[in-house]
Amino acid sequence: MQAQKRRREALDLIALWGDAAGQAELGDPGAGEGTSAANVSMLPLSSPSQRLVQIRRPKKCTCDEMFSELMQSFRTERAQQNAWRQKMAEFRKAENEREERRWEQEQRRWEQEERWQQRVGRRQDEMLRLMQEQTDLLRRLVELQERQQEQSLYNHPPSSPSSISSSP
Structure with missing residues (x-):
């Protein structure tokens, strides 16, 4: 997933360089000044296919510049990834x-x-x-x-009813 994202970013960067180069290199040969991609259609003697070629013309930059730009992009992404980690x-x-x-x-x-x-x-x-x-x-x-009850019974036998009646 990240590899695809990096590829897309690299292609976007290359496309941006191509658009910027195409815009800078387009120009009226007689005037000697650059024109934008929007003004390419205003050129009197260009056919649609010629205009398309001029718009898509890649920027003439060195491989070192492209490589440096890609490496900077990867460094930035790696720094963000490290910060996230x-x-x-x-x-x-x-x-x-x-x-x-x-x-x-x-x-x-x-x-x-x-x-x-x-x-x-x-x-x-x-x-x-x-x-x-x-x-x-x-x-x-x-x-x-x-x-204690047993001893009291043993020491004092229960009195009989006759002894109770004979007592004064």
């Missing part, structure tokens, strides 16, 4: 830096979430341990109460 490289670098910052932020969020989960897990473990201790404590209290 530089901008794209800068854009990619900036995009990579943004992506890296996003990744670091996500990583920090994951680490914070993980620390939070660890805290929650430790709290839950502490709560379970505390509840287990309380359950053990309640079980011991219940056992102690039962023993």
Whole structure:
């Protein structure tokens, strides 16, 4: 695609040189001055084919001049291409830096979430341990109460209805 564009530009340059040369070389032999391509049709003794040949007559320039002009065109295009590449490289670098910052932020969020989960897990473990201790404590209290009731029954047998009535 770029090769075709360069070819078109080169042909355009050559056509421009040809038009400029043709316009400069056209002239009234008697007057000794140049005429433009628009004024070629005004020449009295020229046929249409002669006018066309005069308009299309290539500029007589050296190959070195044409080569220098083409090389300058390619240098300009290459400079523009390099500037574009530089901008794209800068854009990619900036995009990579943004992506890296996003990744670091996500990583920090994951680490914070993980620390939070660890805290929650430790709290839950502490709560379970505390509840287990309380359950053990309640079980011991219940056992102690039962023993005390057994001992009170053992030390003080239940009174019979007859003993209740005989008491003063």
